[in-house]
Amino acid sequence: MIRVRVPGDKSISHRALLFATLAGDASSLRGLGDGADVRTTVSLVGRLGADVAVDVSGAGRGLDARVEPATLRAPRSTLECGNSGTTARLGVGLLAGLGLEALMDGDESLRARPMGRVMYPLQAMGARIDYLGSPERLPVELHGRASGSLRPLRHRTRVASAQVKSAILLAGLAGRVHVEVVEPVQSRDHSERLLSAMGAPIRVRPGERGHEVRFDPAGWDGRLRGLDLDIPGDPSSAAFLIAAAVLRKVSIALDGVSDNPTRTAFLDVLSAMGVEVERIPAGDAGGEPIASWVIRPPSRLAPFRVAGPMLPRLIDELPVLAALAARAGGVSEIRDAAELRVKESDRLESLVTNLRALGVSVEDHAAGMSIHGTSAPLAGTVLARGDHRIAMAFGMLGAGPDARISIDDPGCASISFPGFWSELERIRS
16 A cells, blocks of 8 residues: 655635635634745735745745734735636635725636636725726726725525635625625535634534525624644545545545545546445544545546536546546546536537547547547657646556556646646656
């Protein structure tokens, strides 16, 4: 059995940094993800005047940060969000709540991703936000608010989105105004867990008409406690190494991983494929359940089908599942995954094109695909188009038997998992 370590969870890292800027006490955050996206959020909070000190932690555990209470201010120049959609979408919620003037931009990939789903509810609350280029895209300009407050909001989302929900919660929190978000199904709930652990009045209520999250400041003293938090390992990063081990017929163990139920549908799919999955509880941190995972591969992989309400719980793992399906015995199906078209790349198109280029038979659907597993040798060059999850998914497939796969831009994996290729090589060898 091989034991591997994955970086601190990217979603939790972003949120812990942003929420810590509003706390009344110092926050100590250990083992933050060391990828480019999290470093972008570190830069953003510093540009807003947060008193943040960052060190590289020992033993490859990412970044440690201490965030002291400070008065946030308008930045003096454009807030560059690079490739990080989480930085941009949650950052604009924080700025809107605080009423700070700012320009926000991103790289070419981020400029192509939709921002309207976040901007619309913030504008409905009274935030003044203008698009400076294409409609509903970065760059944007936020105008300062000299007086008054944002309006309360009850917002029903068409698509479950943790980023939209978190941006609205941040605006409500920073602006001390009542907000409610109703999703068709529950999205990742890291924001609700962290804010509740910090003392914010967050209420969560599942129901037949949608999953409701509410922030109500009435009767609250407005104080957030600082976080003292070891960031759990990222289950999305773990998925690539787990899949590689499955292909190599190697058992693998991972300690200290986030076992949040909104993030573990990938394990459910693996179980359906015949993989033995053992989850050993190991406490919690900041309201997040933590576990050790032990994964044992089957002699033969069965195909899978994913669709409907489970999609928000494994949206980031769909690329690695699609690549793994190339080696399953039968036809695997991915449905209802239109959200993949507006990620760092059009991941549906990228997966179909690259799988076919390697010799895998794939049927393309409007919001998904059918993948015919094969035991034939796979060979070719994958065009990642700067998308870290595409590069890592096909890197995983290339680590399996009878595969000669090269990635045109392996360096883009550093967006979320700087040590990915060395960990993958440990499994391959």
